[in-house]
Amino acid sequence: MRLKAKLIAVWVAFLAAFSFASVTTVxxxxxxxxxxxxxxxxxxxxxxxxxxxxxxxxxxxxxxxxxxxxxxxxxxxxxxxxxxxxxxxxxxxxxxxxxxxxxxxxxxxxxxxxxxxxxxxxxxxxxxxxxxxxxxxxxxxxxxxxxxxxxxxxxxxxxxxxxxxxxxxxxxxxxxxxxxxxxxxxxxxxxxxxxxxxxxxxxxxxxxxxxxxxxxxxxxxxxxxxxxxxxxxxxxNDKGKVTVKPKTSTPATKAGATANKATKTSITRGTKVKVNLSARAWANGVAIPRWVRGRTYTVQQTSGNRVLLAGILSWISKRDVVVAVKATSTATANSRGTYTVRYGDSWWSIAYKYGMSMYTLASRNGKTIYSMIHPSDVLLIR
CATH class of the missing domain: 3.20.20.80 (Glycosidases)
Known part of the structure; x- marks a missing residue:
């Protein structure tokens, strides 16, 4: 009788755990x-x-x-x-x-x-x-x-x-x-x-x-x-997606919440996506370098369930990226494809902002990454 009771208790605990795992948790x-x-x-x-x-x-x-x-x-x-x-x-x-x-x-x-x-x-x-x-x-x-x-x-x-x-x-x-x-x-x-x-x-x-x-x-x-x-x-949720709910809203939290709710089908050319920290391989099976994971890139092209990341020109499965937020800081490119350098900028930070290589950015402006840039300098980014 005791053994039967124990077996029933174990089975009930298993069912409870299974049911809990399938619903939303906090x-x-x-x-x-x-x-x-x-x-x-x-x-x-x-x-x-x-x-x-x-x-x-x-x-x-x-x-x-x-x-x-x-x-x-x-x-x-x-x-x-x-x-x-x-x-x-x-x-x-x-x-x-x-x-x-x-x-x-x-x-x-x-x-x-x-x-x-x-x-x-x-x-x-x-x-x-x-x-x-x-x-x-x-x-x-x-x-x-x-x-x-x-x-x-x-x-x-x-x-x-x-x-x-x-x-x-x-x-x-x-x-x-x-x-x-x-x-x-x-x-x-x-x-x-x-x-x-x-x-x-x-x-x-x-x-x-x-x-x-x-x-x-x-x-x-x-x-x-x-x-x-x-x-x-x-x-x-049961797919592992995490959602946070700010108690009050600002333009930045609204933009973030909108991106958090975005689906994979919404990813098109020009969408900013973050490479998942769990991503392990490009679409062709080659290992993804660690430094790529967790970073944000612009989608240059889509093909079925794959997207081509600008700047590094590599195809990745949509399951390995999430929609991020488009950079709209006060220091942005204007319609002519130029960028005005601000205090604290570097070749790396500017290139990162636009999903390109800092070597490409420097070369496009007739410089090297060892050249000095100063606030108010105007750089060509396109």
């Missing part, structure tokens, strides 16, 4: 991994691994009172949403100990935030501190209060040693969660090493590496579930 943020992006990750970002759940994109920052807007911010937010990730924001906050500079910076950047209300807006304080700990602390607390008053989730980012040396971090941590960075080396690291955890009160996110993938990419882990803020629970 995911929570605590323990989730994610990446953070700046202009160096390009218009559509550089993705880490398929299990990542969030992205924190740089909107720009203040450098001792000078403002730099990141031209990649809006499209990175949209790209993250399109890929089913929760998108958040950070500001380079080099305000020293000046509350006046802090006020001007937040007056400038807070109205530009594209991630939803409730999402993280982190202040990145890792350079330019004044000699006064109290003044630095006051400028940071002022900024965090402004972020909260604007309807977002405030966080302070930095390296523990720097923050402890230049601020009263314990006072800040009483009211606000910290996003702290600490890593032992620059080897590729795909999971957090808690032997190097920057122990402190109220740590919400741990940035455990700057080389999450070869070539450089910051890797983070959410310790408290804070990256859920601003979003409903992500849903995963």
């Amino acid at each position: 995911s929570a943020a605590k323990g989730d991994t994610g990446v953070d992006w700046s202009v160096y990750q390009g218009a559509n970002g550089k993705f880490g691994y398929s299990g990542d759940k969030f992205v924190i994109a740089q909107i720009g920052g203040t450098y001792n009172g000078a403002f730099i807007n990141q031209s990649t911010y809006k499209t990175q937010v949209a790209s993250a949403i399109a890929a089913g990730k929760r998108a958040h924001t950070y500001i380079w906050y080099q305000v020293g100990g000046s509350t006046s500079v802090a006020k001007t910076a937040l007056d400038h950047f807070l109205p530009m935030v594209q991630t939803p209300k409730g999402s993280i807006v982190a202040l990145d304080y890792e350079a330019g501190a004044s000699s006064s700990k109290q003044a630095n602390t006051n400028a940071i607390l002022y900024g965090l209060r402004r972020v909260k008053a604007a309807g977002y989730t405030p966080m302070l980012y930095g390296y523990k040693s720097y923050l402890v040396s230049h601020t009263d971090l314990a006072t800040i941590a009483k009211d606000y969660q910290l996003w702290l960075a600490e890593y032992p080396d620059y080897n590729v690291t795909t999971a957090p090493n808690y032997g190097y955890f920057p122990s402190f009160d109220n740590v919400g996110i741990f940035q455990f590496t700057s080389t999450y993938r070869a070539g450089g990419l910051d890797g983070n882990v959410d310790l408290t579930g804070i990256t859920d803020n601003g979003y409903g629970k992500a849903t995963t």
Whole structure:
């Protein structure tokens, strides 16, 4: 009788598990991994691994009172949403100990935030501190209060040693969660090493590496579930597609949501697509290089269930790509096929934006990739 009861219990558990797997499930943020992006990750970002759940994109920052807007911010937010990730924001906050500079910076950047209300807006304080700990602390607390008053989730980012040396971090941590960075080396690291955890009160996110993938990419882990803020629970259907639902809408989140819902049949010439991190082979069976996965390309041609990627001229199955978001940053090509160089641009970042080789871009302009380019230079891209 006991054996029969056990067999029935096992069978019921199996049926329950099977039924659960076939319907939509939800995911929570605590323990989730994610990446953070700046202009160096390009218009559509550089993705880490398929299990990542969030992205924190740089909107720009203040450098001792000078403002730099990141031209990649809006499209990175949209790209993250399109890929089913929760998108958040950070500001380079080099305000020293000046509350006046802090006020001007937040007056400038807070109205530009594209991630939803409730999402993280982190202040990145890792350079330019004044000699006064109290003044630095006051400028940071002022900024965090402004972020909260604007309807977002405030966080302070930095390296523990720097923050402890230049601020009263314990006072800040009483009211606000910290996003702290600490890593032992620059080897590729795909999971957090808690032997190097920057122990402190109220740590919400741990940035455990700057080389999450070869070539450089910051890797983070959410310790408290804070990256859920601003979003409903992500849903995963029985085909593994993840959808996130921002609680409030912006142009960038709308664009991302539209791309997230796009079907394979909508892919045509000119569509921007991201190569899946799980993709292994081109349509002809040749292995896809690792550096291609997670990047975004323009479709040059379609043929049945295959698409030809511009820039690298390789055919790939539609099942190995997803619709991304077209780059529509403030630094774009005009109708004559030219591009005006902006602050922070490089041969690589411009070429990446338009799905072409940086060698082709340089050659088209009678230069090499070692030639200097400067803001306001006009480059031919077509």
